[in-house]
Amino acid sequence: MMDLIDLVQTLTSPHPLDRYLELVRPTLTVRDMRAEITNVHRSTPGSVTLTLRPTRQWKGHVAGQFVQIGVVIDGVRHTRCYSPVNPSGRDRRIQLTVKAHPDGLVSQYLYHHAAPGMVVDLTPADGVFRLPEPRPERVLLISGGSGITPVLSMLRTLAAEDHAGEVVFLHYAKSPAVLPHRAELDAIAQRHPNFRIELRYPHRAPDTARVDPDAPWVDLNQPKSNGYFDYDELERVAPWFADAQTYVCGPQSLMDAVRTIYQAEQLEDRLHTEEFTLSLAPVDAADAQGTVNFSASGVSAQNNGASLLEQAESAGLSPEYGCRMGICFSCTAVRRSGCTRNLRTGETDSDPDQPIQLCISAPVGDVAVDI
Template sequence: MAHRLAGLLENLVEATATPYPVDRYLEFVSPMLTWRETRAKVVRHERRTDRTVTLTLAPTRQWKGHVAGQYVEVSTVVDGVRHRRFFSPANAEQDARTIELTVTAHDDGFISKHLRENVRAGDVLGLGTAAGAFTLPAQRPEHTVLVSGGSGITPVISMLRTLVAEGHHKPVTLVHYARSADDVPYLAELEATARAIGNVDVRLHFTRTADGERFDGGRFAPEHLDGLADADGAQVFLCGPSSLMTQVREHMDARGLGDRLHSEAFTVDTAPVIDPNQPITGTLTYTESDTASENDGRTILEQAEATGLNPEYGCRMGICFSCTKVRKSGCTRNILTGELDSEADQPIQICVSAPVGDVDIEL
């Protein structure tokens, strides 16, 4: 009853605050004073490696915490435009008072570079609700195997920290791939944890030698999981670049262990599907912009950007629905599922939808 009354009060306050939501007025007093929206103040900004930034955030009262492995939408304003991206909290799920994000600033990462170079302690970011099914089971595995590559370490170190915080005593092995030791933002913690806790084993593989030369021996090899993935009761949790994900998945399937693998990708392969029996044809028409382009097989988002348009998007992975637009006519293929859909006047996610023939999109 109390929860229902609180909801009615919130709706009443919102109704009397027109034409803008209450939070638009409150932010003039303080950006951390909110009625409905969740925000977080940056309380620490660390550059632990040459390419990353670790942000410690103090969220407003609306934050309900996360489950280890989940992701959260983070929004920030750059030159008057709000941008949204998704990151996995790295802190243990037991700590709901802060949020730790470690972001890798890629060369083409507009927001990741902004967070590293421009965001400072005291700045305020927008937050969404934690979501995602890449989580540990309530009944912890007999042997937990965490496999990560590059920035994929953030959700799995959250899992490791969570298991350590709850006093989990069964074997936990973390296998991580990086260019070098200098590229592992949690190196000191991982090594200290492995030394101090007997059931935790950390195995690091590097793809560059000490002088920076490429070292293929540091890339994934099936023997890296020998005695781990096939151990009694083992469950494997995988997050990393698409190449690592593919190799581990193929290895697990070949060994008949595919049902033990749980994974989350932070990139999506958007390369056009080449089918000799169905050549790429058609015209993609952007009905709101009075322009068109010849279909080249890529996603509608990528083709629109190549045409010079700037559609709104968030994750580029089909998670956040920020890029949803109405397909007025034509057929599209969902690149995640392969499903074809040609129903007119349907909202679709243009980041994971590719045209099949002529398509009119409300963009």
Template sequence: MTTSITPRALPTRPNPPRFGKKPALPKGRPSLVKLFEALATPHAVDRYLELVNPMVTVRDLRAKITKVERHTKDTVTLELRPTRQWKGFEAGQFVQIGVVVDGVRHTRCFSPANSVHRADGRLELTIKAHADGFVSRYLRENAEPGMIVDLAQANGVFKLPAERPEKILLLSGGSGITPVLSMLRTLVDEGHQGDITFLHYCDTINDVPHAEALREIAAKHPNVTLRIASTLPGGGGDLQGFFGTEHVDIAAPWFADAEAYLCGPPPMMNAIRAYYDERGLGDKLHTEEFQVAGSVAADTEEATGTIAFSSSNVQRENSGTSLLEEAESAGLSPDYGCRMGICFTCTAVKKTGCTKSLLTGELNDTADEPIQLCVSQAVGDVDIDI
């Protein structure tokens, strides 16, 4: 007699993952970073990591100062090693540097001076200590190797085009030397063969922090012409006095066919803009400046209404100053960077009300609109989400 046996079905098991391949996480499962952040509440994970090593971060971008040089009486040159979050920059752009002094974080904008092709990925900043510059004075007096600073990703539209122009005129004055020096260093690293003239204005040759570096570049590259103009008698420059037609004719007689890149103090920039506009060459001049040009005066005499900083449950009568100053006067400490409408650090949401741009005078009554506190003024009652 033959007995038929029906095999019992065995429970199925998922195929084991192949060697080197991680099994997929179930949908909705939080990442380890988010899990750690949830456990670390109310502080971010980086607040705990910085107690062990400030350069080990999950989200925060920072940099360690690895070298400090003081070439002139009022400048400091810093070499910075960024953390892994750094995405690089384009020659001419700026970054924000933050320092904490007496428990208060202060930030300012500075332009890297090095080539974007620097092999070790480090940044070089040359910072001039201005009388009213808290961060610049602090770094000039206190920066030393090993110091950790906050760093923001590079920003700004002042940069060379992807297709490099055949003829380039680089114009700078004072601390405006750094972004155009970065352009020059980048171009020579790329082996650019077109004509390049670097024309820099200073009080005396001793005030130029990168004079030797500029001379070395000009000596090694026949297509690079260097001219330094000193504005004080006996300043030691190749040219004397302030910007004028004769300077351009000597430094770059082909300037009308060149793309020009300019950064410097307002009087110099205004003179060069006027020179280019008079000759119908305004579209060939590209400028950068950390200063609000042609801004609208704040109306403090006819200010009305109440400013509500609703997230902080703080209210203040409108005094007519910028909303950043209003917030600070109310005892708040919103983040800010340049205070000139360039870096967008102080952007906050205007929930209701009308504001005026201190750059253009334009009124904005759109609700739930992001605005820049440093260049916006309340017009009547305004609610800001800070």
């Protein structure tokens, strides 16, 4: 069968077969995976929850993993990473909650324009931030802001499995109004007495914190809590944290606070993190010199110290990219010569003819890239 498909692909060159099939129906594909949006729910300000029906290639996901969603905006295909919020499994539906970040091109587009019937590109689930098998007896889930999505999938998976161990879910949000899936959290807390759900709103005054004293969770800032994460907060919500597996996703400040405590307690092997923000290593001003040669395009530009993706765009080029944070590998290109610095780790590399990720690589002096 695959030989026949390969033959047809050859006959339809220069375009793959799926480019012709999508003219008949966007979800009719041979190799490419896509998904149709079947439901759009804007329950909280600034975010939208999408239910997608993927094509037959979908193999399911494990709680905590992410997928890449591709949309065409003004004729250009853009890709971003989002974590499903529904439980693990091979369900024929995927649920994504997308926060519309102020400068987020794709998230803003989906928030304002997503509608039932829209078809998006989809990749298989990926990522090592995931619940293990067998399940840990004690699980601590910590999230902040839009980092709730992979952690909520873990919580919902444990609830669906009637996990008998202790589970604490600690989430930080700006206000109750922007907290998505609150009804779901309420239902989980009602059904599972061994699950504790702790919600914190650091930006709210303590005397206005508790909005529902009858809620089945511990809501907002407690009398001995300042609403921010610290060691005392950790001991309050999960005094057994040293015996648990901890999963955290959220803003860099929250990630750093959790990581600092676990490093001090020598518990790094029990801490699992997912980062959807790019933490950059400082750029040495001495590196911002020389010329960047985009060899495939015949374009050159003075090195300004920014990432190669940003410098290529400033030079008028349009290289393919996705997440812009080193996750999806959509912007990989070959460095023909010169030295580049990894903006996440600070490490440099100068081996010729090596593939690099443009979004997290900055030139050090003269560099030639095959773009």
